[in-house]
Amino acid sequence: MTDRSLKPWGRHALLTVLLFLGACTPEPSKTRVDLLLTNGVIIPGAPGAPGGNVMAVKEGRIVAVGGPELADCFIATVTRDLEGQTVLPGFDDVHSHIHSYARRYIPLQKITSIEALKGAVQAKAEALGPGEWITGYGWSEDALTEGRKPHRDDLDEAAPDNPVLLTRAGGHSAVANSAALDLGEITLATPQPEGGVIERGEDGRLNGIIRERQDLLAQYIPPPTQEELKESLTASLEALLPLGITAVTHASERLERWPLWREIYQERGARLPRARVQMHWEGTEAMARFKASAHEGLDTDRLSLGAIKIFADGGFTGPAAFTKAPYKDMDDYRGYLNLPEEELRALVDEVHRAGWQMGIHAIGDAAIEITADALAKAIEATPRNNHRHYLNHFSMRPSDETMAQMAAHGIAIAQQPNFTYTLAGRYSTYLDGWRLAHNNPVKSPIDAGIFVALSSDILPIGPMVGLYAAVTRKGMDGVVYGADEAIPLEEALHRYSYGGAWLAFREEDRGQLVPGQLADFIMLKRDPRSLDPDALLTLPVEETWIQGERLWQRSP
Ligand SMILES: [Zn+2]
Numbered sequence: 001m002t003d004r005s006l007k008p009w010g011r012h013a014l015l016t017v018l019l020f021l022g023a024c025t026p027e028p029s030k031t032r033v034d035l036l037l038t039n040g041v042i043i044p045g046a047p048g049a050p051g052g053n054v055m056a057v058k059e060g061r062i063v064a065v066g067g068p069e070l071a072d073c074f075i076a077t078v079t080r081d082l083e084g085q086t087v088l089p090g091f092d093d094v095h096s097h098i099h100s101y102a103r104r105y106i107p108l109q110k111i112t113s114i115e116a117l118k119g120a121v122q123a124k125a126e127a128l129g130p131g132e133w134i135t136g137y138g139w140s141e142d143a144l145t146e147g148r149k150p151h152r153d154d155l156d157e158a159a160p161d162n163p164v165l166l167t168r169a170g171g172h173s174a175v176a177n178s179a180a181l182d183l184g185e186i187t188l189a190t191p192q193p194e195g196g197v198i199e200r201g202e203d204g205r206l207n208g209i210i211r212e213r214q215d216l217l218a219q220y221i222p223p224p225t226q227e228e229l230k231e232s233l234t235a236s237l238e239a240l241l242p243l244g245i246t247a248v249t250h251a252s253e254r255l256e257r258w259p260l261w262r263e264i265y266q267e268r269g270a271r272l273p274r275a276r277v278q279m280h281w282e283g284t285e286a287m288a289r290f291k292a293s294a295h296e297g298l299d300t301d302r303l304s305l306g307a308i309k310i311f312a313d314g315g316f317t318g319p320a321a322f323t324k325a326p327y328k329d330m331d332d333y334r335g336y337l338n339l340p341e342e343e344l345r346a347l348v349d350e351v352h353r354a355g356w357q358m359g360i361h362a363i364g365d366a367a368i369e370i371t372a373d374a375l376a377k378a379i380e381a382t383p384r385n386n387h388r389h390y391l392n393h394f395s396m397r398p399s400d401e402t403m404a405q406m407a408a409h410g411i412a413i414a415q416q417p418n419f420t421y422t423l424a425g426r427y428s429t430y431l432d433g434w435r436l437a438h439n440n441p442v443k444s445p446i447d448a449g450i451f452v453a454l455s456s457d458i459l460p461i462g463p464m465v466g467l468y469a470a471v472t473r474k475g476m477d478g479v480v481y482g483a484d485e486a487i488p489l490e491e492a493l494h495r496y497s498y499g500g501a502w503l504a505f506r507e508e509d510r511g512q513l514v515p516g517q518l519a520d521f522i523m524l525k526r527d528p529r530s531l532d533p534d535a536l537l538t539l540p541v542e543e544t545w546i547q548g549e550r551l552w553q554r555s556p
Helices: 011-020 068-073 114-128 152-158 178-183 226-238 255-271 284-294 341-353 365-381 400-409 418-422 424-430 433-437 443-447 464-472 489-495 498-503
Strands: 031-038 054-058 061-066 074-081 086-089 091-096 105-107 134-139 164-168 173-176 197-200 206-211 245-253 274-280 303-311 358-362 390-393 412-415 452-454 521-524 543-546 549-553
Touching: 031 068, 054 068, 061 068, 068 074, 091 452, 091 498, 105 114, 114 134, 114 152, 114 164, 152 164, 152 173, 152 178, 152 206, 164 178, 178 206, 226 255, 245 255, 245 303, 245 358, 245 498, 245 543, 255 274, 255 284, 255 303, 284 303, 303 341, 341 358, 341 365, 358 365, 365 390, 365 400, 400 443, 412 498, 418 424, 418 464, 452 489, 452 498, 464 489, 489 498
Parallel strands: 031 074, 091 245, 105 134, 134 164, 245 274, 274 303, 303 358, 358 390, 390 412, 412 452
Antiparallel strands: 031 054, 054 061, 086 521, 164 173, 173 206, 197 206, 521 543, 543 549
16 A cells, blocks of 8 residues: 555645636625635645645635635635744644543642642642542652652641542552551551552651552542543543644543543533544444444544554553563563464454454564554455554564555554653663664654554653654654654654544545645644754644634633
């Protein structure tokens, strides 16, 4: 298969440009539109399509893009002088994870001191009132300026009247306060639990740290209500708008959580980014029953089922990515498949035969080669025209044979170039030489004829770090990893919008600023093509528009 992104821009486009090539006829035969953007830099995100300075929008769709003379062709309800701002297609983040939490939960990953942690716990206690549980995840003594673990006394100071349990990054230990220990009836007399440790401090008292057996306390925490999960999921979706994300694929979801998504989108889907949801597989019949009514009452332009999610292996944070050669300095350790190879092959074949699209997590080169081959064999056994199966991550470059096999079978990739930046430390710990230099390859699979879409996952969510890394191939450590895998910015932008639309089978409607497409676009103060790549890392989005409606604007 050739790279579909190189297909010429839409058929609507040619028509419209022909219509407006000549001088416009005088009023009253000017065309009426809802929105006319003038005096901007329009980047259409479509190879070969002319950009321009003016864009006209009617009923949520783009009707024309062109030079300044185009402005005279329309009467607009709203005309907006962009004063030189840049307009580009909204980002379609085709692999991310949209979190939803209980109200009691505090994300701790970005907290850098025990003082700040205490402040967050205190604020939460005030918000919830006495007696309510407070939970959190993600602290690490390595990231705290005090250089020590938070203790029971710290939490008692912050929230004496609420039970508190904060889990360390990685999930192998947690710290509790006195109220939580009391609830769990854990005292100095409690025997050490099987498989875990209740720590004592230097003063002989319990310091609140419990290793491996946080369940001793977690069992008392009530589950979150539907209402609070809904509130939190909605807030997480709204938080994508300031990042310029107009469409997102939530990469992993259980069937029983689908009603939550439905409810949110039925109530306020027009105010949120478009979403697709990758579901876990529960067997051909159960999935067919589920699919039959999943979209009932939904605007599928706003929310729809995505590809089936399968995990072939783990990642480099475990580390559990399944590699062909042993990890660097780890004897013969190669990670492992998430399920036996024969089971993986049978599952891929079953899902393919049932007619679903698959987006399979595969990170290590061995996992990638097995998964690509499993998909290819399933496609050969049951040919399907337009499956658009893809591999998520593709963090290690596989053999040229595998890339040729993927191209020949139309197997695509959802790549996260930002991993090269954020996970540089992990890769250089576990990989070396050629395989380190080609982590998260972008250019080589494109050259092999594979369709590559770009996305961000959650490291962090948002396209700017990925755009920076796609162009520079720089890690957080400043090292350039495999400059031959870099691509130009304009192409990276295209793959961050059109790429996701294509994997969602919606490329006729979204992903490019050409006539006929939905008006999903963002504004930036400056043309990113004219910036030093370093500036991309902190480049703010000014406005985010979906279907001709402004859903978010940066406060000045
Ligand atoms: Zn992910």
